[in-house]
Amino acid sequence: MTQPIHVFSEIGRLKTVMLHRPGKELENLVPDYLERLLFDDIPFLEQAQKEHDNFANILRENDVEVVYLEDLAAEALTSNELREQFVDEYLNEASIKGSKRKAQLRELLLSIKDNKELIEKTMAGVQKAELPELKSKNLSDMVESDYPFAIDPMPNLYFTRDPFATMGNGVSLNHMYSVTRNRETIYGKYIFSYHPRFKDADIPMVYDRTESTRIEGGDELVLSKDIVAVGISQRTDAASIEKLAKNIFDKKLGFKKVLAFGIANNRKFMHLDTVFTMVDYDKFSIHPEIEGGLTVYSITEGENGLDIVAETDTLEHILAKNLGVEQVTLIRCGGGNLTAAAREQWNDGSNTLTIAPGEVVVYDRNTITNKKLEEAGVKLHVMPGSELVRGRGGPRCMSMPLVREDLPK
Structure with a gap:
């Protein structure tokens, strides 16, 4: 077979x-x-x-x-280009309202060098408490609710x-x-x-x-x-x-x-x-x-x-x-x-x-x-x-x- x-x-x-x-x-x-x-x-x-x-x-x-x-997904990211493509696709579907917040999350995820750690982080989601305060905000970033997550867990x-x-x-x-x-x-x-x-x-x-x-x-x-x-x-x-x-x-x-x-x-x-x-x-x-x-x-x-x-x-x-x-x-x-x-x-x-x-x-x-x-x-x-x-x-x-x-x- x-x-x-x-x-x-x-x-x-x-x-x-x-x-x-x-x-x-x-x-x-x-x-x-x-x-x-x-x-x-x-x-x-x-x-x-x-x-x-x-x-x-x-x-x-x-x-x-x-x-x-989690192992198969990590092993599938066989190049830096694929890592970036995956992160961008993931972020585009994560219901992130503010463009500056999205850029901040992209930087966070791409800073994770180990593929399995990156995959597990995308699965776990991101709490707003994990992110530094934005220095400047656009309207979408400012009109944030009390919802605790920047990205929902799965x-x-x-x-x-x-x-x-x-x-x-x-x-x-x-x-x-x-x-x-x-x-x-x-x-x-x-x-x-x-x-x-x-x-x-x-x-x-x-x-x-x-x-x-x-x-x-x-x-x-x-x-x-x-x-x-x-x-x-x-x-x-x-x-x-x-x-x-x-x-x-x-x-x-x-x-x-x-x-x-x-x-x-x-x-x-x-x-x-x-x-x-x-x-x-x-x-x-x-x-x-x-x-x-x-x-x-x-x-x-x-x-x-x-x-x-x-x-x-x-x-x-x-x-x-x-x-x-x-x-x-x-x-x-x-x-x-x-x-x-x-x-x-x-x-x-x-x-x-x-x-x-x-x-x-x-x-x-x-x-x-x-x-x-x-x-x-x-x-x-x-x-x-x-x-x-x-x-x-x-x-x-x-x-x-x-x-x-x-x-x-």
Whole structure:
């Protein structure tokens, strides 16, 4: 296998995965601005890092190569020209109002000589308290609020699943739901364009961050070598799925169909993978609330554009038919008990990372769901997640597969 991106399923044995170890961006979370930064609570960084290291070690112990977003981004800045280009692009998207403040921040960032330190600083954000007082100000600099940051932190970065998604040998470089998170995709742009591991591979891009409609990786699932599933959700527009499907077919990635799942537009059903993940050839973990009234649209390549048909069968039958299996087993979060399901789904009980068929990584706290997975014959690798879960994401959210083994035909 020569391609640095190779993902034709959700369950093929995981060989290479990209993570981001939580950093100082979490220490720039403050209560007054949690909603702006898409958090409900403030994780304790030191404990979150221990939990994340535990996650990475589980993967390494199972022969998975773990690479880090911060390392790849740093290694992509292979010249001074690229460093300056990256910093300028980053600053242009950082919502800086005053030109003198922007010049000051540019000087600060370019004074950081170590590439990894520079990348980590762009992720952490910049407090106004870190900057010297401007000697002269224009109006935009003077009319500053009490907001404490010159540049917002990016605390969601440890959910590496969202800024881009791998499918086949290609990448969907996403346009994110919020301005704060859209800056995260800059790292993907530089990694896939300039990193020695990727730059000569001619990786097909099936979505671009400059698109006007939003899509996030938590809504993008590779069900098989033939089928990609995408959620129409709080974070992903239906129009984006049409663009993605057209590009998948035009760029000949090998997929024959895109299934668009209509799910509820709210935070508890943020992404498709928070309510639905594939754990084996014929098994899925699901949140029971998505079973009722679910609409699935089948998108295929037609003679004059896309053919789109609503599939109105049960979830089990739709999945079985499209995967070519006799029947599928739906393993319900919380064991189907609505109180337990609501609690454990909030703590990402349905958000499993499959590292091989029937073998998954889960949070330890979702005891009822974990027992149901085991009863269904699924092997569990259990990790602590009391701090990581405060960002509302589980093991799948925190991982971006770069290479999976192909499933037997």
